[in-house]
Each structure stands twice: as structure tokens, then as C-alpha cells.
Amino acid sequence: MGKRVVAITSCITGIAHTYMAAKALENAAEELGYEISVEKQGASGAEDVLSAEDIAAADAVVFATDKAVDESRFVGKDVLIISCDAGIKDPKGAIEKAVSKTGTVRISGEEQPATSVEVTTTGSSAASGASTIFKHIMNGVSHMLPIVVAGGILTAVSYAFGNVLSDSGIVWAFEAEGTLPYYIRQVGVTFGLGMMVPVLSAFIADSVADRPGFVPGLIGGLIAVQIQSGFIGGILAGLFAGYLTYWLNKAIKLPPAFTGLKPILILPLLSTTIVGLGMYYVIGTPVAALTAAITSFLSSLNGAGNVVLGIVCGLLYFDLGGAVSKVLYAFAIGALDAGVYGPMAAVMLCGMVPPIGVAFATFFKRSLWTQEERDSGKAAILLGFSYITEGAIPFATSYPLQVLPGCMIGGAVAAVMSLLMGIECTAPHGGIFLLFIPNVINNIPGFLICLIVGSLVCAAIVIALMTLRQNKGKAAGGQQTA
The missing domain is CATH 3.40.50.2300 (Response regulator)
Known part of the structure; x- marks a missing residue:
């Protein structure tokens, strides 16, 4: 058996x-x-x-x-x-x-975390050590992404209503209080993107300390927004809240009769107080200064700086939508939150190019691929248009040495072009479909050119390397036959 x-x-x-x-x-x-x-x-x-x-x-x-x-x-x-x-x-x-x-x-x-019987374990414990910090952060990112996408696209939709004439002159339609675009904007920005950092922080803390970490993490994230320490502040608040709560949970010993007070009164009160004051007095000011410096640096990038950033974006997408790619995506979201929109366009292109480029390769030189792979190419191009990079994974899994270089270089070419052309994107997801929402991408023809050129570069490299592989296989077969 x-x-x-x-x-x-x-x-x-x-x-x-x-x-x-x-x-x-x-x-x-x-x-x-x-x-x-x-x-x-x-x-x-x-x-x-x-x-x-x-x-x-x-x-x-x-x-x-x-x-x-x-x-x-x-x-x-x-x-x-x-x-x-x-x-x-x-x-x-x-x-x-x-x-x-x-x-x-x-x-x-x-x-396992030393939580009381009332607390349900929902994640890995802090006892696993520093090696799990990345997973704790990714747990926060994974819960944050749906909010970012929903809030970001609703924010983008609010721009689609264009401009209106008001007493103060021509303004965006969403600036007219009480109108439909105004409320769409409120949902998207205030209650969507506005909750991005608190949710990130809350679920990082929840991953570290389980349910007792959620409240101090959430409040730490809200303070991070208030003091303008942004995405970095949210991550630090979540880790601080999580590890502090985990330690308090283990350190505080109560008689059995009072054990029930720990998860509902003692832990939330102590951890929230310490995290809140720590954010205001210790963490907030330097992190806010760091966030401002990063924002200023990104805003001032030009020429060689954009080339370097674009190349890094392309290379970091080597796992085609995996953990490293999501770190890059989180960086772009942080820039978006800070009002810098160029990295979002570049990162989105890096995610769209691989599946579209590989699909082009299956179209342009069909003899290199099986019928099943050609059929997968048709699906990959649709996934690429939707900014779902994973459409290239079946090909990269089968031919990593031939497919991954093309994906990374093609993505880097598209990202560098986008940054040099000053292309900006105000929505965090949507791919090609964002082109149908006015004012979301500031240079639609430029975005399309970047996407096509990057995809063609990707396809050319994949075809060249696959052809080389095929020729080596034929040569080896011929030697064996001889």
C-alpha cells in the first residue's frame, strides 16, 4: 500500500x-x-x-x-x-x-504560542525565531492586497468622471462634495487605501502573536498613517506589536480564575499602550523622516537612476509573481501611497511582459513547442493582459534556463522605458484594462509601446535560447546515432 x-x-x-x-x-x-x-x-x-x-x-x-x-x-x-x-x-x-x-x-x-484556551492559533509563532519574520510580513501583505486593489481601482474610477465647472473654477468631479464621484473617491481613498497600512500592520502582528496581537497591530498601523511613517512604519508597528504581545503573553502568569482576563483585557491594554507610545516617541519620527527621504529620492530619479531602478525591477521578477515579486509590488504600493506613481507603472509592466512575451514566442516559432504548450500560450497572453504573471510559470518550470532570462530582460526593458518616459499609474492592479479608465495611466501610447517592446524582447530571447537548446539536442542525437 x-x-x-x-x-x-x-x-x-x-x-x-x-x-x-x-x-x-x-x-x-x-x-x-x-x-x-x-x-x-x-x-x-x-x-x-x-x-x-x-x-x-x-x-x-x-x-x-x-x-x-x-x-x-x-x-x-x-x-x-x-x-x-x-x-x-x-x-x-x-x-x-x-x-x-x-x-x-x-x-x-x-x-506553539502560549495563548490561553480562549485564543485560537492562526499562524506560526514568534518562537520560530527571526527566520519567520519574512513570512509574518508576507502574511500582512497578503491580507492587505485585496484592500489595495479594491481601493486603488475605485480611486482610479473616480478620475474617469473628468472635470467639472465649479464656483472656484474647473476641478475634478470627485472634488464636488455629495456627488457620485465624490463618494466613489471616499470609498476608494479614505476607507480603502486609508486602511491599507493598518491592515498590513494588524495581520503582521496577528501572524506573530495570534489574535492578541491584532488590536495593538491595528492601532500601531493607524498611528503610522497619522504620523506619516507610511508603509515602513506599518511593517515596524506590526512586528513591534506582535513580538511585544507574544512576550507579554508568555511572561504574564495569572491564577486560573483570572486567566480569562489576559486575552480580553490585560494583553490588549498593555500592548496597545506600549505600542502606541512607542510609535509616537521612538519609532515614528525617524521612520517618517526615512519615508520622506525615500519619497523624495524616487521623485527625483532621472536618467541613470531610472535605468538602474528599471533593471532592478526586471531582475527581481525572476520568480514570476512569487514572494520576491510581491516584495517589489509592495514597494510600488508604498510609493503609490506616498504619491509617487512611476514605480507602479514599471512594476506592472514587469509583471505583464513575461506571460505575453512567452505567448509571443509560441506564436512566432510554433515548431519549438508542443501543441499543449502552444495552447498554454493562448491562455498566457490573456493572463498577461490581466497582470497575472503566473501565466509564464508552466514554461519557466519546463525550460527555466531558456525562459527566465527572457522574462527578466524583457521586463527590465519595459520598466526602464516606462521610467524614462515618465509613465505613471495611479491604480495598483488591472493590467491592460486600466487603459479603459480615463486618467489612470498618464501616457497610454507610451505604456503600450513599453509593453509591446518588452514582450518582443522577451519573445526574441526565449526563441533564441529555445532554438539553441533544440539544436544542441539534435546534435547530441546525431552523435549518438553515428
């Missing part, structure tokens, strides 16, 4: 990588003759949730995740913890390592 494997997949956004990793693991398990159950923790919630019986009967456990997940259900199990990308690229190797207990980590009860 084959081994029984359970797995959890969860990428930062909970969209493409989550399900691609799950499918890859399922296919690999089938090839190996193993049974597998995969819980997908996507953007709309957990799907195919593992039961206690599934976990207890498992011979191997795999976490293919880019953010913190609840480990409390797996106490006593040896778990292989890898990234979503690793689950996509080498699922068979991951399962074999998990089965053989190579590189696994034993989940023990002592490593």
Missing part, C-alpha cells in the same frame, strides 16, 4: 501559486503511487481542509507556503517546509524528502 501524504499550499496572494503548487503535488504523488490530500489556503479561504483523521494517518507532511500557516494541528508530525515555488518546480522531490524525513521539522506543542 502506498504512503499517505498531506500538504498545505498557500502563496502570498492566495491565487495562482497556491493552486499550481497543489496540482503539481497531486500529480507527483500520483506518479509515485502515493495517496495525497492537499489543503489550499487561497484568497477566498481554505479549501479541501485536512481533517484530524487525514493528518493523523499521514506518513508525510508538506507545507508549500509563502506565509505563516497554523501548525498547531500538526503537533508531533515531521513537516517539510518549502516555498510555493519549490512545490511547483520539484514536487516529486519534495514528497520524497517528506517521506524519507530529509530536511523535515518536528512540530512540537512547546513551539
Whole structure:
């Protein structure tokens, strides 16, 4: 009888990588003759949730995740913890390592947060150490992104109403209080983007300290907005709130009769007070100054500075929408929040070029690809138009040395062109469809030129490297035959 494997997949956004990793693991398990159950923790919630019986009967456990997940259900199990990308690229190797207990980590009860019985564990504990800080931050980013997208696009829509004539002259339509564009703007900016940093901070703290960290994290994020310390202030507030709350939770010991007071009174009061005062007196001023300096630097970039930034943007998209790409995207969102719109256009182009460029490659030289790959190219171009970079992943997984260089260089070319042309984008998502909303992208022809040129560069490099690969294969085959 084959081994029984359970797995959890969860990428930062909970969209493409989550399900691609799950499918890859399922296919690999089938090839190996193993049974597998995969819980997908996507953007709309957990799907195919593992039961206690599934976990207890498992011979191997795999976490293919880019953010913190609840480990409390797996106490006593040896778990292989890898990234979503690793689950996509080498699922068979991951399962074999998990089965053989190579590189696994034993989940023990002592490593879980020392929360009271009323508190439900929802993420990895701070006890795991500094190595999990990135995952805590990504947990905040993943919860923040839907707010950013919704708020950003609504803000962009408010520009579509154009200008109106008022007593003070010609103004934007959304500046006329009480009108439809005014309320759309309010929802988008005040209650959408306005909650971006507090939500980021709250869920970073929640990831570190579980539910007790949420309130001090949220309030720390609100203070970060108030004192204009921005995205960086929100991250620091979340980490400060989370680790402080986790420490307080462990340090404060109460008689059993008073234990219930800790999560609902003592922890929120102490942690919120300390975090709030710490943000005002210690963290806020230097971080606000740093944020202002970064904003000023980005605003002043020109010539060589834009070239360097564009190249960095292209190169950092090497994981095609994975964790590193999301860090770059978060940087662009931070710039957007600070009123600098050039990086957002450049980063969006970096995300659109790879799937469109690879799709072009399948169209222009069909002989290099199988029929299945040509069909995938048709889907990839639609995903690229929608700013879903993951459309290029099937090709990069099969031919990494041939596809990834083209994706990175093509994205860098598009980003450099965009920054040099001064193209700006006021919405954080939407891809090609933003072109239909007036005033969102300040130079639509320029944006299209950047997208087409970057995609063609990507396609040319992919075709050249794939042709070289094919020729080497033919030469090797000919030598063997001779």
C-alpha cells in the first residue's frame, strides 16, 4: 500500500501559486503511487481542509507556503517546509524528502504560542525565531492586497468622471462634495487605501502573536498613517506589536480564575499602550523622516537612476509573481501611497511582459513547442493582459534556463522605458484594462509601446535560447546515432 501524504499550499496572494503548487503535488504523488490530500489556503479561504483523521494517518507532511500557516494541528508530525515555488518546480522531490524525513521539522506543542484556551492559533509563532519574520510580513501583505486593489481601482474610477465647472473654477468631479464621484473617491481613498497600512500592520502582528496581537497591530498601523511613517512604519508597528504581545503573553502568569482576563483585557491594554507610545516617541519620527527621504529620492530619479531602478525591477521578477515579486509590488504600493506613481507603472509592466512575451514566442516559432504548450500560450497572453504573471510559470518550470532570462530582460526593458518616459499609474492592479479608465495611466501610447517592446524582447530571447537548446539536442542525437 502506498504512503499517505498531506500538504498545505498557500502563496502570498492566495491565487495562482497556491493552486499550481497543489496540482503539481497531486500529480507527483500520483506518479509515485502515493495517496495525497492537499489543503489550499487561497484568497477566498481554505479549501479541501485536512481533517484530524487525514493528518493523523499521514506518513508525510508538506507545507508549500509563502506565509505563516497554523501548525498547531500538526503537533508531533515531521513537516517539510518549502516555498510555493519549490512545490511547483520539484514536487516529486519534495514528497520524497517528506517521506524519507530529509530536511523535515518536528512540530512540537512547546513551539506553539502560549495563548490561553480562549485564543485560537492562526499562524506560526514568534518562537520560530527571526527566520519567520519574512513570512509574518508576507502574511500582512497578503491580507492587505485585496484592500489595495479594491481601493486603488475605485480611486482610479473616480478620475474617469473628468472635470467639472465649479464656483472656484474647473476641478475634478470627485472634488464636488455629495456627488457620485465624490463618494466613489471616499470609498476608494479614505476607507480603502486609508486602511491599507493598518491592515498590513494588524495581520503582521496577528501572524506573530495570534489574535492578541491584532488590536495593538491595528492601532500601531493607524498611528503610522497619522504620523506619516507610511508603509515602513506599518511593517515596524506590526512586528513591534506582535513580538511585544507574544512576550507579554508568555511572561504574564495569572491564577486560573483570572486567566480569562489576559486575552480580553490585560494583553490588549498593555500592548496597545506600549505600542502606541512607542510609535509616537521612538519609532515614528525617524521612520517618517526615512519615508520622506525615500519619497523624495524616487521623485527625483532621472536618467541613470531610472535605468538602474528599471533593471532592478526586471531582475527581481525572476520568480514570476512569487514572494520576491510581491516584495517589489509592495514597494510600488508604498510609493503609490506616498504619491509617487512611476514605480507602479514599471512594476506592472514587469509583471505583464513575461506571460505575453512567452505567448509571443509560441506564436512566432510554433515548431519549438508542443501543441499543449502552444495552447498554454493562448491562455498566457490573456493572463498577461490581466497582470497575472503566473501565466509564464508552466514554461519557466519546463525550460527555466531558456525562459527566465527572457522574462527578466524583457521586463527590465519595459520598466526602464516606462521610467524614462515618465509613465505613471495611479491604480495598483488591472493590467491592460486600466487603459479603459480615463486618467489612470498618464501616457497610454507610451505604456503600450513599453509593453509591446518588452514582450518582443522577451519573445526574441526565449526563441533564441529555445532554438539553441533544440539544436544542441539534435546534435547530441546525431552523435549518438553515428
